[in-house]
Amino acid sequence: MLATGRAWCAVCSRSPEARCLRAPPVARSKLCGPGGPHLAIVRGVEKRTLPAERWRELAATAVSEFADAGYERASLNRVIRACGMSKSSFYYYFESKQQLFEAVFAHLAGTIAGGLEVPEPEDFRADFWGLAGRFLQRLVVAAEQDPLFVNFGRMCYLSDVPAGHAGVSGMMAEIDDWLQRTLAVGRSAGAVRCDIPSGLQARIAIAVLREFDSWALQNRSALGAGELSGLVEAQLGVMKRMLGPE
Template identity: 45%
Template sequence: MTRAVGVLPPRRRAALLGAAAEEFARAGYERASLNRVIRGQGMSKSSFYHYFASKEELFDAVVEDLAQAAAAALGAPPPEALAEGDFWSGVGDLTARLARIAREEPDAMRFAALFYLSDAPAGAPLAAVRAAVDAWIDRALEVGRAGGAVGDGLPLALQRHLAKAVVWAMDEWTVANAADLAAPELAGLPEVQLDALRRLLAA
């Protein structure tokens, strides 16, 4: 399909991507209604296809915008910074910051919902974000092992697999159940996640 070449004015683009983010997060990718998004913005289909070649291209634009906003809000340090102080305190600070952003920034929770969509297309923006998260975890484990905060009794590849399984499973569960959790329960989840990681990985 030929790529669309039009450029939406910034305000209209932000409104369209915001509506699309809501729709994708609520319904998933496959069941999301492009027609509902377009109608809600007062656009015709022909007008939409002037700016986006497909539903998937719209999804990729939503992911890219939300990922940039989430990264800016989080301000995650490079993994090497964890070697400068207490490793696990640094990890705890990061998990607490993630939880705070999720509570205070609606776009962060929308992004998390898209990140864990089981039917999301494997487009470049989402794949890049997932690869970046994996790479950060990989490097953080290496830093922790080098400093003695993470045990070396297991192969590094297995530690990576276990750490990602814990982090992703707890985050995905939180996203799916956030609306049913009381504020104190949500606030306590980062500590639970940190404790699980320490039990699994600490020296």
């Protein structure tokens, strides 16, 4: 549901200014809750409900538009035409391109979080590099099975998203925090070198991982069968040589 007036999270009943406490970590944002706008509720004002099937069609079309064109060049007219909606119908549910972007981002973040099992940092203690490799391969499988997964990743790396966008910046910050805590476990387990300050090590690792991810996502359509998996194996090798103990 999407409504005019003040929206509240349907997952934890907190206001938009307060981050959702019960949604999956990757899905927390000012539009909190993993399900997108059809889960938003409004207290004391009219509810506006977009049918679930219509919302899924709109979300899939919008994420492709944002991923391909970028935020600034994305065209609401193209999205509306592709979905067979009228402008009046679209603006009944959404006030702006920014609101559509936020709703789509929150919806996909929740969908992906619900379908992707992310290990806890402590899980890496027994077999740090083995688990890292298996987790990266799970990401490859997800990317090969669902184009939305790839397009969502491309949305995360758009350079023209308005500065400080709560959904994108919040999710990237949580991923960075997860990586830092995972590296800390690796250091204490002897699987990650300790001769570099932990803060500097984390910044270097995050920068390298983001470059790999951004390049792979932008060039996914040009990669042949098995090439993405091979690239991920190479990525793991680079990280192991860079971070592993000498």
